[in-house]
Amino acid sequence: MAEGEGSGGAEDRKPKSDEAHSAFTPPAGTAPEPVDEDQPTSEFSVPGGLPAVPAEPEGSAFAPPATYSAQHSPPAYTPGQGFPVSLMKESPWQDRMRTMLRMPVDVRPVPETVHKHSEPAVGRVLDLTLRIGELLLAGGEGAEDVEAAMFAVARSYGLDRCEPTVTFTLLSITHQPSLVDDPVSASRTVRRRGTDYTRLAAVYRLVDDISAHEIELSLEEAYRRLAEIRRNRHPYPSWVLTAAAGLLAGAASTLVGGGVLVFFAAAIGAMLGDRLAWLCAGRGLPEFYQFVVAAMPPAAIGVALKLAEIDVRSSAVITGGLFALLPGRALVAAVQDGLTGFYITASARLLEVMYLFIGIIMGVLVVLYLGLQLGPSPKPEEVLHITQRPLIQIAASMVLVFTFAILLQQERSTVGIVTLNGGVAWVTFGALHYAGGIPPVPSTAIAAGLVGLFGQLFSRYRFASALPYTTAAIGPLLPGSATYYGLLLIAENRLNEGLASLVNAAAIALAIAIGVNLGSETSRLFMRIPGAASAAKRRAAKRTRGF
Numbered sequence: 001m002a003e004g005e006g007s008g009g010a011e012d013r014k015p016k017s018d019e020a021h022s023a024f025t026p027p028a029g030t031a032p033e034p035v036d037e038d039q040p041t042s043e044f045s046v047p048g049g050l051p052a053v054p055a056e057p058e059g060s061a062f063a064p065p066a067t068y069s070a071q072h073s074p075p076a077y078t079p080g081q082g083f084p085v086s087l088m089k090e091s092p093w094q095d096r097m098r099t100m101l102r103m104p105v106d107v108r109p110v111p112e113t114v115h116k117h118s119e120p121a122v123g124r125v126l127d128l129t130l131r132i133g134e135l136l137l138a139g140g141e142g143a144e145d146v147e148a149a150m151f152a153v154a155r156s157y158g159l160d161r162c163e164p165t166v167t168f169t170l171l172s173i174t175h176q177p178s179l180v181d182d183p184v185s186a187s188r189t190v191r192r193r194g195t196d197y198t199r200l201a202a203v204y205r206l207v208d209d210i211s212a213h214e215i216e217l218s219l220e221e222a223y224r225r226l227a228e229i230r231r232n233r234h235p236y237p238s239w240v241l242t243a244a245a246g247l248l249a250g251a252a253s254t255l256v257g258g259g260v261l262v263f264f265a266a267a268i269g270a271m272l273g274d275r276l277a278w279l280c281a282g283r284g285l286p287e288f289y290q291f292v293v294a295a296m297p298p299a300a301i302g303v304a305l306k307l308a309e310i311d312v313r314s315s316a317v318i319t320g321g322l323f324a325l326l327p328g329r330a331l332v333a334a335v336q337d338g339l340t341g342f343y344i345t346a347s348a349r350l351l352e353v354m355y356l357f358i359g360i361i362m363g364v365l366v367v368l369y370l371g372l373q374l375g376p377s378p379k380p381e382e383v384l385h386i387t388q389r390p391l392i393q394i395a396a397s398m399v400l401v402f403t404f405a406i407l408l409q410q411e412r413s414t415v416g417i418v419t420l421n422g423g424v425a426w427v428t429f430g431a432l433h434y435a436g437g438i439p440p441v442p443s444t445a446i447a448a449g450l451v452g453l454f455g456q457l458f459s460r461y462r463f464a465s466a467l468p469y470t471t472a473a474i475g476p477l478l479p480g481s482a483t484y485y486g487l488l489l490i491a492e493n494r495l496n497e498g499l500a501s502l503v504n505a506a507a508i509a510l511a512i513a514i515g516v517n518l519g520s521e522t523s524r525l526f527m528r529i530p531g532a533a534s535a536a537k538r539r540a541a542k543r544t545r546g547f
Contacts, residue, residue, distance in 0.1 A: 125158075125219065126154070126173055129173055130188040135226075139194070140330075141333075144341075149204075150171070152210070153210055161176050162175045167342075167345050170188075195409060197409055198411050200465055201414075206226060246268065248323065249266040249267055251263075256481050257313055262313055266301075266320035277291070288355050289359070292360075294325055296366070297321070299368060302315065302316075305317065315484060322480040331353050331510075332517075335514060336513070364484070397476035401472050418468060425474070441507050444511045445511040445512070448477060451519060452466075452519025460523070470516055479509055
């Protein structure tokens with residue numbers, strides 16, 4: 001029995017299979033750990049016998065966020081050593097807001113205690129912000145400046161975690177009180193756009209008062225002032241605008257070599273075109289057809305003078321009419337948006353410029369083609385031959401800028417300044433091109449750069465928009481002669497030469513737009529800009545679009 005029992009016990013101690021040698025089998029004499037069926041094991045669980053890892057402290061990236069309301073939310077993140085970008089209160093609000101817009105949301109400085117409204121009504125603040133942005137965008141302001149104004153209004157009323165977005169016809173803004181609260185978004189569509197720089201300046205003054213630390217402007221007062229701005233009538237009646245369009249065309253014809261008779265012929269043609277455009281607008285026709293109709297009367301008068309064989313410079317009549325129609329304002333705004341990273345808005349504005357330019361080409365080409373069928377062919381080369389009359393041309397350029405400012409509905413206090421700025425631009429262009437022999441494209445770019453530089457300095461001095469000080473001043477630099485020369489060649493079936501002249505006109509127009517923007521950016525070298533001292537240390541404050 002003992003032997004049988006011994007052999008049986010030895011047999012029981014033999015491993016029954018290979019599973020007995022598994023590394024996961026607990027050794028003999030140890031109690032197996034209880035297995036919780038409801039909690040599956042994980043490869044990240046702490047092995048037995050090791051000390052437990054302490055719980056993550058509050059605020060760790062791996063700890064679940066605590067639930068809190070917007071009223072008790074922690075302030076925006078600020079580094080322990082202090083915020084590296086100095087946002088001086090004495091700087092213009094445009095520069096301060098633009099600097100903060102280029103920062104990530106989590107590193108923007110915390111706004112000071114808001115006294116304008118104890119508890120900001122989010123819906124009303126967002127609505128006020130959108131209405132102000134709508135007036136600015138409809139008035140031709142650049143997308144970046146519109147975003148800066150919207151951000152300034154929202155931040156002044158306590159909504160610091162806001163993200164405004166601007167496209168060609170749509171404005172939107174989103175406010176998220178904290179990381180765990182639902183965002184609130186609102187949008188507004190810009191359906192009508194018009195040029196009224198007096199209204200634009202009033203909106204800028206409103207934004208300046210809202211963002212000023214020493215002025216307490218409630219929401220109700222801001223709404224009241226905004227309603228007054230929208231109800232205000234244009235500063236100049238329609239007959240003044242028509243007369244200004246005639247004087248602009250007459251001054252432009254004198255600028256390119258016309259005499260007294262050409263001056264009056266160009267003025268009459270431009271006024272007839274302006275009245276026809278107003279008639280088409282009253283009938284609801286699109287702006288494209290308004291430009292087609294407005295380009296026909298000056299061209300018709302120029303062709304009639306040529307057919308009558310009157311010894312005048314008939315080409316200057318058509319060129320003067322083109323100066324009154326070329327969309328220089330829209331082109332400058334389009335290039336500015338593209339250079340500041342708003343490519344969708346820039347593309348839409350460039351497309352608008354292209355449509356308007358094609359409308360002008362169609363109106364002039366129809367009249368020129370009919371004129372060629374009725375009489376002798378004009379000499380296209382005389383279009384580019386401009387007699388140099390420095391004093392008369394300087395006076396004509398200043399009259400052109402003055403009337404252009406009237407057409408833009410500018411305030412009377414800014415008309416004199418922009419007229420002087422335009423005179424300086426023409427003197428610079430004449431000295432470089434006529435006296436120095438520099439080609440027209442670089443000469444135009446340098447003159448436009450001075451326009452942008454002085455315009456930006458004037459606007460910062462008066463805490464206003466730069467458009468009233470720059471847009472009208474580029475009038476004498478517009479490529480009216482190159483445009484008409486190209487159209488005349490196309491009408492004579494010289495397509496290659498005509499297209500080359502139109503490309504040259506487009507290059508001059510782009511030189512104007514880029515020069516104005518470059519001059520505006522250069523002006524920042526002479527001003528105290530928030531964050532300029534620490535720009536090298538803080539790369540996140542720079543633009544990151546496109547990288």
